[in-house]
Each structure stands twice: as C-alpha cells, then as structure tokens.
Amino acid sequence: MPHLATYVGLVDHSEQVLADSFRTVADGHAHVADVHHLCLTLAGMCDRHREQLAPVVERYGEEDLDEPERLRADALLQAREGEIGLLRDLQDLHLLASLVKSTWVVIAQGAQGLRDRDLLEVAQSSQQETDRQLTWLNTRMKAAAPQALIVAP
Amino acid sequence: MRLGYRSRVTRAAGADQDDRIVDVPGPARPHPSGSAWEPRVDLHLEDGLAEAEVDHWVRSACVLCSNGCGCDIAVKDGRMVGVRGRADDRVNRGRLGPKGLYGSTPWSHSPDRLTRPLVREGGDLVETDWDTAMGRIVAESRRLLDEKGPLSHGFYTSGQLFLEEYYAQAVVGKAGIGTPHMDGNTRLCTATAAASLKESFGADGQPGSYDDVEHAEAIFLYGHNVAETQTVLWRRMLDRIEGTDPPAVVCVDPRETDVARACGRTGGVHLPVRVGTNVALVNGLVRELLTRGWTDDAWVAAHTLGREDLEATVADYDPERVGHICGVEPDDVRRAAEIFGTTDRVLSTVLQGFYQSHQATAASVGVNNLHLLRGMLGRPGCGILQMNGQPTAQNNRETGADGDLTGFRNWQNPQHVQRLAELWNVDPMTIPHWSDPTHAMQIFSYAEAGTIGLLWVSATNPAVSMPESARIKRILGGEQCFVVVQDLFFTETAALADVVLPAAGWGEKTGTFTNADRTVHLSEQAVDPPGEARSDLDIWMAYADAMGFEDKDGAPLVKWRTPEEWFDAWREASAGRPCDYSALSYDTLRSSEGIQWPVTEEQPDGTARLYADAHFPSDTDYCETYGHDLLTGGTVTEEQHRAKAPAGRAFLKAEHWTPPHEQVSDEFPLRLTTGRTVYQFHTRTKTGRARPLDAAAPGPWVELCAADAGALGLADGDEAEVTTPRGSIRAPLRVREQEPGTAFVPFHYAGEGQANVLTMTVWDPVSKQPTFKTAACRVAKAGPGGGA
Ligand code: SF4
Numbered sequence: 001m002p003h004l005a006t007y008v009g010l011v012d013h014s015e016q017v018l019a020d021s022f023r024t025v026a027d028g029h030a031h032v033a034d035v036h037h038l039c040l041t042l043a044g045m046c047d048r049h050r051e052q053l054a055p056v057v058e059r060y061g062e063e064d065l066d067e068p069e070r071l072r073a074d075a076l077l078q079a080r081e082g083e084i085g086l087l088r089d090l091q092d093l094h095l096l097a098s099l100v101k102s103t104w105v106v107i108a109q110g111a112q113g114l115r116d117r118d119l120l121e122v123a124q125s126s127q128q129e130t131d132r133q134l135t136w137l138n139t140r141m142k143a144a145a146p147q148a149l150i151v152a153p
Numbered sequence: 154m155r156l157g158y159r160s161r162v163t164r165a166a167g168a169d170q171d172d173r174i175v176d177v178p179g180p181a182r183p184h185p186s187g188s189a190w191e192p193r194v195d196l197h198l199e200d201g202l203a204e205a206e207v208d209h210w211v212r213s214a215c216v217l218c219s220n221g222c223g224c225d226i227a228v229k230d231g232r233m234v235g236v237r238g239r240a241d242d243r244v245n246r247g248r249l250g251p252k253g254l255y256g257s258t259p260w261s262h263s264p265d266r267l268t269r270p271l272v273r274e275g276g277d278l279v280e281t282d283w284d285t286a287m288g289r290i291v292a293e294s295r296r297l298l299d300e301k302g303p304l305s306h307g308f309y310t311s312g313q314l315f316l317e318e319y320y321a322q323a324v325v326g327k328a329g330i331g332t333p334h335m336d337g338n339t340r341l342c343t344a345t346a347a348a349s350l351k352e353s354f355g356a357d358g359q360p361g362s363y364d365d366v367e368h369a370e371a372i373f374l375y376g377h378n379v380a381e382t383q384t385v386l387w388r389r390m391l392d393r394i395e396g397t398d399p400p401a402v403v404c405v406d407p408r409e410t411d412v413a414r415a416c417g418r419t420g421g422v423h424l425p426v427r428v429g430t431n432v433a434l435v436n437g438l439v440r441e442l443l444t445r446g447w448t449d450d451a452w453v454a455a456h457t458l459g460r461e462d463l464e465a466t467v468a469d470y471d472p473e474r475v476g477h478i479c480g481v482e483p484d485d486v487r488r489a490a491e492i493f494g495t496t497d498r499v500l501s502t503v504l505q506g507f508y509q510s511h512q513a514t515a516a517s518v519g520v521n522n523l524h525l526l527r528g529m530l531g532r533p534g535c536g537i538l539q540m541n542g543q544p545t546a547q548n549n550r551e552t553g554a555d556g557d558l559t560g561f562r563n564w565q566n567p568q569h570v571q572r573l574a575e576l577w578n579v580d581p582m583t584i585p586h587w588s589d590p591t592h593a594m595q596i597f598s599y600a601e602a603g604t605i606g607l608l609w610v611s612a613t614n615p616a617v618s619m620p621e622s623a624r625i626k627r628i629l630g631g632e633q634c635f636v637v638v639q640d641l642f643f644t645e646t647a648a649l650a651d652v653v654l655p656a657a658g659w660g661e662k663t664g665t666f667t668n669a670d671r672t673v674h675l676s677e678q679a680v681d682p683p684g685e686a687r688s689d690l691d692i693w694m695a696y697a698d699a700m701g702f703e704d705k706d707g708a709p710l711v712k713w714r715t716p717e718e719w720f721d722a723w724r725e726a727s728a729g730r731p732c733d734y735s736a737l738s739y740d741t742l743r744s745s746e747g748i749q750w751p752v753t754e755e756q757p758d759g760t761a762r763l764y765a766d767a768h769f770p771s772d773t774d775y776c777e778t779y780g781h782d783l784l785t786g787g788t789v790t791e792e793q794h795r796a797k798a799p800a801g802r803a804f805l806k807a808e809h810w811t812p813p814h815e816q817v818s819d820e821f822p823l824r825l826t827t828g829r830t831v832y833q834f835h836t837r838t839k840t841g842r843a844r845p846l847d848a849a850a851p852g853p854w855v856e857l858c859a860a861d862a863g864a865l866g867l868a869d870g871d872e873a874e875v876t877t878p879r880g881s882i883r884a885p886l887r888v889r890e891q892e893p894g895t896a897f898v899p900f901h902y903a904g905e906g907q908a909n910v911l912t913m914t915v916w917d918p919v920s921k922q923p924t925f926k927t928a929a930c931r932v933a934k935a936g937p938g939g940g941a
Pocket of ligand 1: 215248383386
C-alpha cells in the first residue's frame with residue numbers, strides 16, 4: 001500500500017502547513033480580534049489531527065518520496081495587509097483547508113478498503129473538523145468581501 | 154422573616170422605611186407557590202411634593218432596566234417631577250426600585266441638557282440651528298454615497314429608544330441607504346440572549362414569563378445578579394423565597410452576591426465558578442441529567458434534534474472534571490443537577506455573567522438544553538428567561554435596527570427579504586442581505602480604517618461602554634470618520650463628534666417598548682422636550698426627508714409620520730412572525746396592564762408562554778436563522794438546514810469548553826471581571842443625575858476577596874491600581890467575599906476608574922457580544938485609604 005502511505009504522509013504535512021498558515025494569519029491580523037483568536041483555535045485543531053494520526057503514521061511509515069505529482073502546498077509565510085489582504089489570506093487558507101479535506105476523503109476511502117478502523121476514525125473525525133474550518137472561512141470571507149472589494153482604499 | 158437582602162448604605166437611625174436606597178427591594182409581601190403576587194405601590198415625588206399637588210399623571214413604564222415596570226409619570230407645572238408604580242401592571246404590581254423611583258425624572262430638567270444642535274468649527278463644537286446641523290450631515294452623507302456607496306455609512310444605536318424609533322431607523326438604514334452596518338449597544342447587553350434562543354429554537358423570543366416566579370419550585374440564576382440589575386424582579390423572587398414554600402435557589406456567580414446568599418437557606422446551592430468556565434459547568438449539568446436518567450425521553454425524541462451529538466460532546470464532563478475546571482465542589486455540581494433533574498417546575502434566568510463572558514452563546518444554549526431535555530417549557534413555573542440588559546433592547550432586535558432582520562426574519566431566506574421589500578416598496582436588492590449584518594465591534598473597526606466614513610451614534614455612549622476605551626475614543630475623535638451623535642446630554646462620546654443633535658427623552662415623546670418577558674407598554678408624552686431637542690423618531694424622519702429617500706415608485710420612502718402611524722406600520726411588518734403584534738394597537742395598550750406578544754386575532758390578550766404546544770419556529774422556511782457553529786460562528790447553509798428537516802423541533806447543541814483567550818500569568822495573576830451596581834444604569838447618563846443614586850454609588854471601586862487583598866498588602870479603602878495589557882485604572886478597594894483570584898470593577902464610570910480601559914477587544918463567535926468579563930490583570934496598592 002505504498003500510495004496510501006504517501007497520502008498519510010501528505011495529509012500530515014498538509015495539516016501542518018495549514019496550522020502554520022492559520023498561525024501566520026493570526027499574527028499578521030492580530031488587530032482583527034475574531035480572526036486572530038479563531039485562527040489560533042483552528043490551528044490547534046490541525047495539531048490535534050496530527051497527534052491522532054501519529055500512531056498510524058508510525059504503522060505505515062511516511063513513504064512520501066514517490067509522489068505521482070506535486071501535491072504539496074506551501075505554507076503562508078507572511079500575512080498580507082489591510083482589508084483586501086485579509087480577504088486574500090482567508091482565501092489562501094480556504095485553498096489549503098480544501099486540500100486537507102480532499103486528502104482526508106481519499107484516505108478514508110483507503111481505510112475503508114483496508115478495514116483499518118483506527119485510520120478511518122481519524123480520517124472521518126478530522127474531515128468533519130476540516131469542514132467546520134471551511135465553513136468558518138467561507139462565512140468570514142463573505143462578511144469581509146463587500147467592504148474590502150468596494151470601499152477599502 | 155427577612156433574608157437574602159442586606160442594606161448596602163448605612164443611614165442614620167430612623168431612616169425612612171420606604172427608602173429604596175437603604176431598603177432596595179422594599180417591604181415584603183411573602184406568599185406561597187401558585188398564589189397571586191400582591192400589589193405594593195411605590196411613589197416618589199421630587200422636592201417634597203405631595204401626591205395631591207401633582208397636576209396630572211401620564212401612563213408609562215420605567216426605562217432604566219429590562220424589567221419595564223409599569224408606572225405613571227407625575228407632571229407639575231409642565232415638568233416631570235416623579236413616578237408612581239402602577240398597581241395593576243403585570244410586571245411590577247406597583248413596585249419600583251431605586252433606579253426607577255429616583256432616576257426616572259431628575260435628568261429631564263437637569264441644566265446640562267442638550268437643547269441646541271452643535272457642529273464642529275475649527276476644532277470646537279459650537280451651537281447652531283437644525284438646518285445647519287442637518288445640512289452638514291446630509292452633505293457628508295451624499296458625498297459618501299456618491300463616492301463610495303452605502304457601505305460607507307454605519308449606525309450605532311441604543312437599547313433605550315422606542316420601538317417606533319428603531320423601526321424608523323431600520324427602514325432608513327436598510328431601505329433608504331441600504332447599509333448592512335447597523336447595530337446597537339444591545340450587542341453589548343443582549344445579543345447572546347437573542348443568539349442562544351435562535352440557535353436552540355430557530356427564532357428569537359423569550360419562552361418564559363415573569364409569572365413563572367409564582368409557580369417555580371426551583372429558580373436557577375446563571376450569571377444573573379438580579380438583586381443588582383432588576384430589583385423589582387428580585388423582590389418578586391424574594392416574596393416567594395420568604396414565603397412558606399420557597400423555591401430552591403441555585404446561583405452561578407463567582408461573587409458572593411445577595412442572590413448567592415439566598416441559596417443555602419432555600420435548599421439550593423451557590424456555584425461560584427471561575428470566570429470563563431461557564432460552558433464546562435452547563436455541559437456537566439447536562440451530562441448529569443443524561444446519565445442519571447432525568448430526561449423526558451419521549452418528549453425529547455418527538456420535539457428535538459441532536460441528542461446523540463449532545464451526548465457525545467458532554468460525555469467527558471463528569472462532576473470531578475467540571476469541579477476541577479470551574480473551581481467548585483463536584484458534589485455541588487451533582488446537587489445542582491439533582492435539583493434541576495428532580496423538580497417539576499424550574500425557572501432559569503440568564504444574564505451578563507454568561508452573556509459577557511467567554512463562550513457566551515454556547516453557555517447560554519446549554520441552559521436551553523437543560524430545559525429541552527426535561528421538556529420543561531411552556532408550562533407555569535417552567536420558564537427560560539434569557540434576560541435583556543437594557544429596557545428596549547428587545548425592540549431593537551424585533552425591528553432590526555441592530556444586527557437582525559426586521560420581524561425576526563432570516564437574511565438568508567429570499568422570501569423573507571422579498572416580504573420586507575414589499576412592505577417598504579423597494580427593490581429587494583436594496584436591502585443588504587448577503588451576509589450576517591455587521592456587528593458593533595466590526596462597525597468600529599471599519600470606522601477605524603475609514604471605510605465607514607459616516608458613523609451615526611444614537612442614545613448611547615460607546616466612549617465609556619465599549620471595550621478598550623482608549624481605542625474607541627481614538628476612532629470617534631479621528632479625522633477618518635465623520636461622527637454624528639444624538640443624545641440627551643453632552644456625553645463623553647458627544648464631545649468627540651462632528652455634529653451633535655439634542656434628543657428628547659422618555660416622557661418627552663410617545664412610543665412603545667417591550668420588556669424581557671415580551672410585555673409591551675405604551676409610554677406617553679408627558680412634557681415638551683427642552684429647547685430645540687427632538688425625538689429620535691423626528692430626527693430620523695428629518696434626515697430621510699432631507700436626503701429625499703424614495704421608494705421604487707418615486708414616492709417618499711418614509712410614509713409614516715406620527716409614533717402611532719409607525720406602530721401601525723410595524724404591526725403589519727410583524728404579522729405572521731414570532732413577534733406578532735397584529736392585534737395590538739395604541740388603544741389596546743392604553744387600557745392594558747401590560748400585554749405579552751404575540752398578540753393576534755386568535756390570542757387577543759397576548760401569550761403568557763411560548764412553546765406550550767412544543768412547536769418551535771425552526772422550520773426552514775420560517776426560522777430566523779439556519780444556525781451557526783458554536784465554536785467558530787460559521788453559518789449553516791439552507792441546504793444543510795433543510796436536510797435536517799427540523800419541522801418545528803428544537804435543536805440540542807453543545808460545544809466543548811475552551812480556556813479563555815487571556816490566561817492569568819505571572820505578570821497578570823488575577824482574573825478580571827466587570828459588572829453593575831444597583832444604583833446606576835449604563836454609563837450613568839440618567840442615574841448619575843439623580844442625587845440619591847449618585848450619593849449611594851458616586852464612584853468606582855475595586856473588589857477583591859480578603860485573602861487576595863491581604864497577600865497584596867491591601868486593606869479595605871486603600872487606593873488600588875488595576876492593570877491589564879490594555880491599561881490601568883485607579884479606584885478604592887472593597888474587600889468582599891468572592892471566588893479567590895478574581896478582581897471585580899463596576900463598568901458605569903468614566904475617567905480614572907473606567908473599567909473598559911482594561912477590557913479586551915474580543916467577542917463571542919456567534920452572538921458577537923464582547924467579552925467584558927474575562928481578562929487577566931494585576932492589582933497593586935496605589936495609595937492609602939481615606940484621603941485618596
Ligand atoms: S426594576 Fe428596572 S424597570 Fe423596574 S423600576 Fe427598577 S430600573 Fe425600573
């Protein structure tokens with residue numbers, strides 16, 4: 001199952017990238033109180049997913065050398081400025097979270113096929129939480145968009 | 154027998170029995186469960202005037218807290234000179250508390266009333282006429298609309314105007330300008346009440362009734378210091394507590410309040426939870442009900458959704474863990490749950506200790522869960538009262554001058570928006586409904602950035618009442634945003650404005666308002682406003698006229714002129730919605746003892762309790778909201794909601810406890826919480842101008858428990874300095890019984906002891922109510938007592 005192992009490695013990495021990016025946005029928009037606090041909370045969520053995945057990673061090993069394509073996204077290293085900057089940052093987070101989500105979906109399928117209950121449980125609960133992250137990002141983008149697009153300098 | 158009450162102000166012996174400053178709740182009329190609450194009329198007239206000397210009395214209700222006690226205003230020589238409780242009113246049966254009794258009228262003839270408009274000239278505010286002042290506003294408003302469009306306008310209103318005024322403001326803001334940036338200071342006091350009701354039941358609307366006090370076998374008060382905030386409701390509870398079969402009182406409050414003191418004697422329990430841990434407590438109580446089998450399973454299955462998820466979420470909250478998180482005895486958690494689980498009639502009330510604290514909506518929803526699990530709603534004594542803080546906050550929510558859509562409508566539902574567009578005869582696209590309306594804190598952020606270029610503040614004082622005051626003052630005083638303030642007085646906020654408009658207050662105008670248990674009162678004009686002051690309603694109409702707002706047929710948008718016409722327009726807008734006023738008129742209100750909405754053809758005398766039929770306003774096409782994720786505030790979509798097929802069932806929702814945003818540290822080792830005193834209301838605009846109230850609570854103070862004070866080398870009366878990462882304040886120390894590790898500061902005062910200098914800019918993800926009650930601080934001695 002080398003490819004499942006690759007995906008397990010990939011999701012572990014993607015969750016870390018997402019966590020780092022949430023923290024970057026939290027710091028960069030520290031004056032936007034809700035974004036700041038929620039991004040930190042959601043980063044913690046990613047950390048927990050990785051902790052829950054850790055035993056599985058150990059079992060499968062992270063065979064991530066033979067990736068068929070470049071599936072890895074880079075973390076957001078610096079937050080942008082202003083209302084438009086925030087909107088763009090939220091969009092980037094949304095992209096990263098979507099990647100995490102679809103990777104969990106794929107892993108859950110593999111876990112089903114293998115009847116690997118532990119992995120299936122991690123994949124499903126993590127995917128549900130990633131959905132919550134996506135829902136919030138969507139809600140927050142919708143709230144921020146009109147002001148940022150129309151009125152912001 | 155007298156209990157649960159302690160006089161706070163010591164007066165010379167022989168003080169008047171009827172003095173509500175010394176004896177705050179006033180004389181008892183104890184009575185057993187199920188019997189009527191007897192009338193007791195409170196009266197106060199200024200200048201030693203006798204009752205017979207009053208020229209005439211004008212029907213009204215008190216607007217100094219959300220209780221809405223019925224009263225008559227005394228008029229003498231064209232002045233308001235006092236008040237008398239209305240014995241027939243269902244809310245108070247004649248009683249008035251210290252704020253209502255002494256604070257209702259003196260402000261009205263205070264020499265520092267605003268009587269003329271002011272405009273800024275070369276840095277100073279100077280007197281001018283209405284045409285000039287309104288001309289400035291209109292010029293700025295037009296310029297911004299041309300250059301940037303409707304999103305350049307923000308409105309920040311109050312919890313103290315009348316229904317008609319809010320409705321007019323909603324029409325002007327939503328259909329005239331078309332901005333989503335409308336909110337009120339109700340966001341600071343009552344947003345979580347609304348949010349928790351919406352999340353659990355599908356729409357706002359207080360399930361319970363004050364009459365439940367007469368029937369309850371247990372009363373649970375969650376962060377609701379009723380003895381301090383609504384003294385007449387407290388008297389009502391005390392009259393049961395002092396009767397022959399008192400209800401068990403359970404009080405969740407870190408402080409040893411009068412309410413907390415009533416717990417032991419009634420067989421109840423006081424849970425002095427650590428600030429910021431409410432969610433852990435309610436989850437623990439829910440878990441006890443579930444594991445001990447104190448649930449009405451058939452009712453839950455028929456009328457609720459989400460039991461499985463709820464069970465999973467609360468599974469870890471056993472009494473030991475809850476005790477550890479909250480700093481209370483596990484057995485006290487068990488005991489409280491047992492009282493809730495084994496008593497037939499429980500009344501729950503919730504207020505700022507939950508609403509202004511960490512995870513506000515999740516905690517308040519937890520209280521709804523407890524009632525839902527026992528099917529304890531809609532019957533006498535089985536009420537939920539998600540209380541309001543301010544007197545007319547309810548109407549702001551109903552009419553949608555705050556972050557709600559008019560008539561408890563759902564901004565995500567195109568049919569609901571369409572209906573409003575028909576009522577106002579505008580294109581539905583005009584009415585902003587693309588997202589949750591902008592909440593107060595966000596409005597101020599946009600004003601800070603200058604993307605809101607015109608901010609209109611009515612009847613509220615954000616320079617004192619909003620968190621992180623220094624920042625708010627910078628925003629209001631900055632060049633980036635044109636600020637209009639309309640108020641009774643030259644407040645701290647008015648001083649920073651570009652245009653100040655003198656407003657008429659209570660008794661100087663006519664209108665209706667609705668209290669915390671859905672009781673509607675009519676408040677009639679008793680006297681003329683001073684000088685050139687105008688009612689807020691007149692001001693909104695003057696602005697709409699000057700701006701020339703039109704409907705889609707080119708007729709004036711604002712078609713209603715008198716308060717009664719506006720009320721009738723509102724009645725039409727409310728028809729068919731949960732807050733249905735359709736069979737209510739000024740005539741009915743003139744002869745009513747206070748009437749609870751919905752008032753419809755089928756229910757012409759009003760409705761005592763909602764959900765007696767266990768049918769909730771949760772249907773996808775009817776509900777006010779599809780709901781939110783309690784952790785993040787992310788919105789549920791229509792499809793997701795429809796897939797659950799709520800069809801009149803209520804939602805059981807829960808969330809895990811998370812530690813508060815600001816944790817105590819070596820540098821800031823104490824938890825800070827803020828709150829109220831019985832003698833003052835809001836930022837003291839009115840109560841600070843009533844001599845007896847001002848004398849009873851003239852300035853701020855800091856409270857610590859004896860152990861904490863001792864460790865810091867502080868004694869009662871010493872001048873203390875309280876510091877958080879935002880700033881410092883100074884005030885004298887009072888040593889009081891409360892949860893160790895906690896410092897308390899009242900929020901009413903401006904200046905050196907202004908509590909909101911210390912608080913953080915952070916809010917609940919769902920209700921967007923700012924968190925005034927959780928921050929970390931340190932306290933140090935600033936000077937000795939006495940001279941300071
Ligand atoms: S309880 Fe509230 S409404 Fe009643 S008199 Fe006191 S301040 Fe006024």
